[in-house]
Amino acid sequence: MPTTETPNPLHAQLDQYSTEDLVAALVDDQRQAVSAVRTATVDLARAVDQAAQRLARGGRLVYVGAGTSGRLGVLDSVELLPTFSWPSERAIALIAGGERAMYRAIEGAEDNADQGAKDIAGVGVGQHDVVILLAASGATPYVLGAIKAARAAGALTIGLANNPDAAVTRQAEIGITLATGSEVISGSTRLKAGTAQKIALNTLSSAIMVRLNKVYGNLMVDLQPTNAKLYRRAVHLAVLATGADEERARSVLETCNYRVKTAIVALAKDIGVDAADALLEAHAGSVRRALA
Numbered sequence: 001m002p003t004t005e006t007p008n009p010l011h012a013q014l015d016q017y018s019t020e021d022l023v024a025a026l027v028d029d030q031r032q033a034v035s036a037v038r039t040a041t042v043d044l045a046r047a048v049d050q051a052a053q054r055l056a057r058g059g060r061l062v063y064v065g066a067g068t069s070g071r072l073g074v075l076d077s078v079e080l081l082p083t084f085s086w087p088s089e090r091a092i093a094l095i096a097g098g099e100r101a102m103y104r105a106i107e108g109a110e111d112n113a114d115q116g117a118k119d120i121a122g123v124g125v126g127q128h129d130v131v132i133l134l135a136a137s138g139a140t141p142y143v144l145g146a147i148k149a150a151r152a153a154g155a156l157t158i159g160l161a162n163n164p165d166a167a168v169t170r171q172a173e174i175g176i177t178l179a180t181g182s183e184v185i186s187g188s189t190r191l192k193a194g195t196a197q198k199i200a201l202n203t204l205s206s207a208i209m210v211r212l213n214k215v216y217g218n219l220m221v222d223l224q225p226t227n228a229k230l231y232r233r234a235v236h237l238a239v240l241a242t243g244a245d246e247e248r249a250r251s252v253l254e255t256c257n258y259r260v261k262t263a264i265v266a267l268a269k270d271i272g273v274d275a276a277d278a279l280l281e282a283h284a285g286s287v288r289r290a291l292a
Helices: 019-029 031-039 041-056 067-084 113-122 141-152 167-171 192-211 228-242 246-255 260-269 273-282 287-291
Strands: 061-065 091-095 130-135 156-161 174-177
Touching: 019 031, 031 041, 031 192, 041 130, 041 156, 041 174, 041 192, 061 067, 061 113, 061 141, 061 192, 067 091, 067 130, 067 192, 091 113, 113 141, 130 141, 130 167, 130 192, 141 156, 141 167, 156 167, 156 192, 167 174, 228 246, 228 260, 246 260, 260 273, 260 287, 273 287
Parallel strands: 061 091, 061 130, 130 156, 156 174
Antiparallel strands: none
């Protein structure tokens, strides 16, 4: 039996706990999620470096999963646009059962390996793409079908599973094991297994975006303002990066349609936004190299 399905011997009487002890057990068990991801640091770093190379050549991030894993992939994909201005068409999420599966369980969808392969083919996965495949069990047929099709198409495949020696991690080009062990509630991998996947996805996509020059220092300077909070954040970032006063920073940002990287270079070097854009273009979007 996979460790994610094995009953946790520490909590065999869970239903008899006091409410305070019940909550404490559920919270404390989450610590193992962090530990599991930390143990996978070397594999995560290898995935980041190889993924960044493909994406720099115009590739896309494609997430594949079923159930909780699929929904976590969707979440990571949609957050890349406002956070890093990563185009939506270059962050695609495939979930067993299709869009409806985001809101309700679609019975049997995860057991269809052929559909996983068809969905990969349907979005035209190719050699520059990076396909991230998620399965807590590590044996979800939909995900395994997607791996086979993605590898045949020449894409980089990164498989994440919560059980050691899982098919997903063996069959992917880069396998990442997040060994979270048994759950407090037996088999409920929406708990710490899901938490570990979320941490790993945050780490993967954020580190990839750093490598693609979406961050200057530790400032998210390639955000896309879509609401009042993010417009204020854009001004704050420009001020932090350059030391300019808020009025000057806002004025330059308005001139360049709130492209924070452009505003930083323009403010720091006291040049026009067109010249700042040209410098960024010449240095692959790196603010640090443009300023140097």
